[in-house]
Amino acid sequence: MIKVITYGTFDLFHEGHYRLLKRAKELGDYLIVGVTTEAYDKTRGKLNVVDSLVTRIENVKKAGFADEIIIEESQGQKINDIRRFHVDIFAIGSDWTGAFDYLSDYCRVVYLERTKNISSTMLREKNSPIQRIGIIGTGRIAERFIPEAKLVSGVSTQGVYNPHRESAVRFADKWEIDPYEEIEDFYRAVDLVYIATPHDTHYGYIKSALEHEKHVLCEKPMVLRRAQAEELFALAREKNLILFEGIKTAYCPGFHKLLGIACSGIIGSVRNVEACFTKLEKEDSRELNDRICGGSFTELGSYVMLPILKIFGKDYTSIRFDAIHGEKGLDLFTKVSLNYPTGVATATCGLGVKSEGRLLISGTKGYIVVEAPWWKTSYFEVHYEDAGRVDKYSEIFLGDGLRYEISDFLSMINGSSNSEFKLTRGESATLAGIMEQFMRSENRDYENMGAQGLQPEIS
Numbered sequence: 001m002i003k004v005i006t007y008g009t010f011d012l013f014h015e016g017h018y019r020l021l022k023r024a025k026e027l028g029d030y031l032i033v034g035v036t037t038e039a040y041d042k043t044r045g046k047l048n049v050v051d052s053l054v055t056r057i058e059n060v061k062k063a064g065f066a067d068e069i070i071i072e073e074s075q076g077q078k079i080n081d082i083r084r085f086h087v088d089i090f091a092i093g094s095d096w097t098g099a100f101d102y103l104s105d106y107c108r109v110v111y112l113e114r115t116k117n118i119s120s121t122m123l124r125e126k127n128s129p130i131q132r133i134g135i136i137g138t139g140r141i142a143e144r145f146i147p148e149a150k151l152v153s154g155v156s157t158q159g160v161y162n163p164h165r166e167s168a169v170r171f172a173d174k175w176e177i178d179p180y181e182e183i184e185d186f187y188r189a190v191d192l193v194y195i196a197t198p199h200d201t202h203y204g205y206i207k208s209a210l211e212h213e214k215h216v217l218c219e220k221p222m223v224l225r226r227a228q229a230e231e232l233f234a235l236a237r238e239k240n241l242i243l244f245e246g247i248k249t250a251y252c253p254g255f256h257k258l259l260g261i262a263c264s265g266i267i268g269s270v271r272n273v274e275a276c277f278t279k280l281e282k283e284d285s286r287e288l289n290d291r292i293c294g295g296s297f298t299e300l301g302s303y304v305m306l307p308i309l310k311i312f313g314k315d316y317t318s319i320r321f322d323a324i325h326g327e328k329g330l331d332l333f334t335k336v337s338l339n340y341p342t343g344v345a346t347a348t349c350g351l352g353v354k355s356e357g358r359l360l361i362s363g364t365k366g367y368i369v370v371e372a373p374w375w376k377t378s379y380f381e382v383h384y385e386d387a388g389r390v391d392k393y394s395e396i397f398l399g400d401g402l403r404y405e406i407s408d409f410l411s412m413i414n415g416s417s418n419s420e421f422k423l424t425r426g427e428s429a430t431l432a433g434i435m436e437q438f439m440r441s442e443n444r445d446y447e448n449m450g451a452q453g454l455q456p457e458i459s
């Protein structure tokens, strides 16, 4: 008798799960299915799981392929199960290809092709709770998005759009999703849109996605002009859609905790915020060559401005930009100084100068310090006049951190929570306004930006 084992969360049971179990059963005579516990999903960083363990087991049972159902409670359990049950084949979806090769010392490992379009058939008609997400853009950020979205229950990455067929196909093949070179076909196939294209194309894509009744998650900086941000938010509101700027720091649990501490009075009244983020880029990188949208501030400014806006608010009394430029005229290092009625702030970023990336929040009774990578906050300290007293705080931060913003985006769409306070529309519009002021101070040709609609160059 050939024994097969497979594992999964099986939340919001869908066609992909059904087909996986069916094919796993066909590999042998006896199928064991391991269903993850809530606690295990939490430790492995899976967010938004909706169904209880009991419901998920019931759904696996109802599918009719499992001969035995077990509970998966911890990392490392798979090897023990394989030995204990004398398993011959371990089967799992191909979205995990490579991840379980280590089990081949114990049994045969089979990756079954992931079901690309889970919602095209029966589930759509039943008003599936799974949201199909489509990506515009096929660059590095888009690549990081897919593994993170996989860990948010309730979304399924469905397809990618790039007018260059070759780029779309290459990307889609790698991630086992559908390629689209026609934007209308793309919009028909998805419910939500994630925009990960060069900055100056964001406006055109956001507008077109909203006009096609899609919720939008857009990479930062969302737009580079205040009026554009206001127009797009108004359009989203009118259409009852969510438009969400993806500054991942704003949604990560540690940063959220840090803001709570900063505003709690523990360090007294905040008087100074200093945020620095530098990331050296190669000379031939897009970031150091795009004459309109490249440079340090457009690339990293959203991160360094975020804690300042969150703590002091949108009403600064003055703002000043000081930048060091490279041969191509782009800023390699930029320092922004802001004055507020009750304090001062500096935001520093660089693509061509390395500095200590830290966040410092100083108050009348103490200060908070977060070392790099503070934009993925997982640990920070609070210091006081008494140097012997240091309060230490830790918070979970998993993977690349994009899963937190995807999870909040989804919760807002489903109306299950309102995460708007983490990055308000007003804050996004202010950020766009600051980007605009910066571009103007640099004499960049920002006037023409946003006029471009759907740009073909989104390699």
Ligand code: C2G
Pocket (backbone or CB within 6 Å): 007, 008, 009, 010, 011, 016, 017, 020, 036, 072, 091, 092, 093, 094, 095, 096, 112, 113, 114, 115, 116, 118, 156
């Ligand atoms: N699956 C699929 N097609 C989809 C979605 C999921 O074939 N469109 C497969 C997955 O690859 C997995 C199974 O269905 O084999 C269950 O998927 P999930 O419930 O998302 O569970 P997952 O997080 O993949 O569990 O120990 C847990 C496992 O390691 C992975």
